[in-house]
Amino acid sequence: MNAPSVPIRLAGVGVTYGRGATAFAALRGITLDIRPGEMTLLLGPSGSGKTTLLQVMGCLLRATTGRVELFGRGVEGVDAEGMAALRLAHVGFVFQHYNLFPTLKAWENIAIALDIKAVPRAGQREMALELLARLDLADRAEHYPSELSGGQKQRVAIARALAGSPQALLADEPTAALDGKTGQSVAAALHDLAHRAGVAVVVVSHDPRVEPFGDRVLHLEDGQLIDDRRPTRSPR
Amino acid sequence: MSVSAQAAPRAARRLPPAGTTLLAWRNLAHDRARFVVTLVGVLFAVLLMGVELGLLVGFARTTSGLVDHTHADLWITPAGTTNVDIAGRLDERRRFEALAVPGVAAVDLLMAQFAFWRKPDGGNESVSMIGFNPATRHGAPWNLVEGAIEDLQQDDAVVVDRLYAGKLGVGKIGDTVEINSRRARVVGFTEGIRTFTQSPYVFTTHTNAQRFTLFRPDQTTYMLVTLAPGADRDAVRTALKSRLGRVDVWPSEAFARQAQQYWLITTGAGSALLLAALLGLVVGIVIVGQTLYATTVDRLPEYATLRAMGAPNRYLYAVILKQAAISAALGFGSGMALVYAVEFLMRGGSVALALPPWLVGVLALLTVMMCALGALISIRRIVRIDPTSVFQ
Ligand SMILES: Nc1ncnc2c1ncn2[C@@H]1O[C@H](COP(=O)(O)OP(=O)(O)OP(=O)(O)O)[C@@H](O)[C@H]1O
Ligand SMILES: [Mg+2]
Numbered sequence: 001m002n003a004p005s006v007p008i009r010l011a012g013v014g015v016t017y018g019r020g021a022t023a024f025a026a027l028r029g030i031t032l033d034i035r036p037g038e039m040t041l042l043l044g045p046s047g048s049g050k051t052t053l054l055q056v057m058g059c060l061l062r063a064t065t066g067r068v069e070l071f072g073r074g075v076e077g078v079d080a081e082g083m084a085a086l087r088l089a090h091v092g093f094v095f096q097h098y099n100l101f102p103t104l105k106a107w108e109n110i111a112i113a114l115d116i117k118a119v120p121r122a123g124q125r126e127m128a129l130e131l132l133a134r135l136d137l138a139d140r141a142e143h144y145p146s147e148l149s150g151g152q153k154q155r156v157a158i159a160r161a162l163a164g165s166p167q168a169l170l171a172d173e174p175t176a177a178l179d180g181k182t183g184q185s186v187a188a189a190l191h192d193l194a195h196r197a198g199v200a201v202v203v204v205s206h207d208p209r210v211e212p213f214g215d216r217v218l219h220l221e222d223g224q225l226i227d228d229r230r231p232t233r234s235p236r
Numbered sequence: 237m238s239v240s241a242q243a244a245p246r247a248a249r250r251l252p253p254a255g256t257t258l259l260a261w262r263n264l265a266h267d268r269a270r271f272v273v274t275l276v277g278v279l280f281a282v283l284l285m286g287v288e289l290g291l292l293v294g295f296a297r298t299t300s301g302l303v304d305h306t307h308a309d310l311w312i313t314p315a316g317t318t319n320v321d322i323a324g325r326l327d328e329r330r331r332f333e334a335l336a337v338p339g340v341a342a343v344d345l346l347m348a349q350f351a352f353w354r355k356p357d358g359g360n361e362s363v364s365m366i367g368f369n370p371a372t373r374h375g376a377p378w379n380l381v382e383g384a385i386e387d388l389q390q391d392d393a394v395v396v397d398r399l400y401a402g403k404l405g406v407g408k409i410g411d412t413v414e415i416n417s418r419r420a421r422v423v424g425f426t427e428g429i430r431t432f433t434q435s436p437y438v439f440t441t442h443t444n445a446q447r448f449t450l451f452r453p454d455q456t457t458y459m460l461v462t463l464a465p466g467a468d469r470d471a472v473r474t475a476l477k478s479r480l481g482r483v484d485v486w487p488s489e490a491f492a493r494q495a496q497q498y499w500l501i502t503t504g505a506g507s508a509l510l511l512a513a514l515l516g517l518v519v520g521i522v523i524v525g526q527t528l529y530a531t532t533v534d535r536l537p538e539y540a541t542l543r544a545m546g547a548p549n550r551y552l553y554a555v556i557l558k559q560a561a562i563s564a565a566l567g568f569g570s571g572m573a574l575v576y577a578v579e580f581l582m583r584g585g586s587v588a589l590a591l592p593p594w595l596v597g598v599l600a601l602l603t604v605m606m607c608a609l610g611a612l613i614s615i616r617r618i619v620r621i622d623p624t625s626v627f628q
Contacts, residue, residue: 051627081548084623085546086546088545088547102266102538103259108258113545116545116546
């Protein structure tokens, strides 16, 4: 049985917001495995449930029905602190608006992530600089987020999401606020990550520039998975 | 992971602060104006609490000063005595009854009685005459800075405190005044013996005091009991009480405490000071709570991000508590500096600000409590934070 090697497994997952008359089913009957070493794209019209699905995969949101497993372990019955611990251990997030800590320098933003993961303080700076170097930001380590361009900010955010080497990286529209070329380089960085580091990367995107980088493309509509394919073209 | 011999000390030297400490500092430093308000709030609260509680302790010490500085195991006082400054009279012959009680080694007489003091330039003041036994010096003035106790043997000799020299119209040894129309001569000065009654203590021998205050030669105010070695104080106290009848017998600490309670409660000084200190505490809690909460609300997206990243709640609380702790430490430090400045300025006055180490400890504890309570509303807000809000 190779279940533990599947980073994220969803079986018959549904999410309903609200109750009674105002109840709204944002996700219905989602069954899928997210695999390591590939970049999965999550596409679909606005309101189709992409963000909701990403939140369920990342243990930020509890499924109303169905079963969610992280590395073979079911998350039903896990309390809020337990969910946080699962995120900490397995998942890195990248947000559309970067969500960097504005009062911290680039390397300190990453050091915080390491600190939460209980990486000894003596090694934090070095590891943070290493991660920044991996995203071509070695010379921006001492800059505050307000001193960085959008693309640089998003790469700092990716470096931060990678702190502590999570096996899964979930990104919600990471290129939406970036211009064409910058968006492409961020997408390429995410693709690299899946292929070089074996991370399971899931990217929600509306962005056609991101599409060529997907190894697998999922289509959501009205909270249902309507397509799951692997384009044969390899990017670049 | 192997660390080379040279790398280890270098790494130790530039060890970054804990992430929570870093965030706490930066959150505070990022909004300096608000941080200054927090610090001023803590400082003001510490100043208010420090001065009020320091006065309370100072007053308490003043009211019991005579008892605290008089050597005695037990005090025999006229029945119904409530404080050391105001008391009726005891028949001196009762001393022999007391001496007859087993366990009593010695019994001294101590007089305390109000008298009129006529200044050299005319004008009257009320004083509290203290007459002690010059042979044992139990109840003698402490902190004598000029003159000698022996000089009190002369029958017009008195010792007063420098703090009240101006009020009493005297300046140097040899100045003469009238006490209850009898000539009195200053033969010495003490320093720092304050009174709570506004009637300064005037020390002399028991015999002189009897004369000055028109007591009969067989009258006194208190009897000071020294126990025989190994005697049981409680047993002797009970025996004295049943033998002497209409008197009160106090362990000296109990009499000191009684004097403190009497003055601080009957004058309302105690509750007024406590109330003012409490006000300082409340003001501090409100200001710290208010500013800390405003900072927390400003930073909610960052707390949500931390939570989304998987930080346990205690990590978020630590950031807030450290902000409170930093405010507490800096505010306490500067507040205490001001309290000590006030204490210094009041040294020459008739009101003392007492700051024993335990009180400084209490103030530190109150400051910590104040800041922790102030942090509580912020923490209550953070508990409910929704990590999915980072996606909006
Ligand atoms: N907290 C919530 N409470 C109630 N309804 C919600 C909540 N969050 C999302 N929804 C609803 O669930 C549906 C799916 O939302 P979701 O954010 O997952 O869509 P999305 O595919 O990410 O859309 P977009 O591309 O616009 O970001 C939407 O109809 C939305 O209105
Ligand atoms: Mg969305």
